[in-house]
Amino acid sequence: ISVPSKSAERFAVRFAAREALFKAYCAWQPEHRIPFLSFCNAVSITKRNGIPEVLIDDRLPECKISISLTHTRTIATAFVILEQIDCK
Numbered sequence: 001i002s003v004p005s006k007s008a009e010r011f012a013v014r015f016a017a018r019e020a021l022f023k024a025y026c027a028w029q030p031e032h033r034i035p036f037l038s039f040c041n042a043v044s045i046t047k048r049n050g051i052p053e054v055l056i057d058d059r060l061p062e063c064k065i066s067i068s069l070t071h072t073r074t075i076a077t078a079f080v081i082l083e084q085i086d087c088k
Helices: 006-027 038-043
Strands: 043-048 051-056 062-071 076-086
Touching: 006 038, 006 043, 006 051, 006 062, 006 076, 038 043, 051 062
Parallel strands: none
Antiparallel strands: 043 051, 062 076
């Protein structure tokens, strides 16, 4: 159910998730640097059955990702773990 008054919080937590994923990705694969905005365009944060899910397009290597998101009215927090990256 969409609640318009929470749209800013949801945007903020998805941005925090992209930033956390970018930092984890750059730490794991420093030789495959990609600009942050290009990285953001390659990543989608969605929900399936109420569970956050990360979708990555073909510009980035395949990753197995664990993600946790939480937000309040003033704080957005994302925790990301890259479990596996398949570099081609």
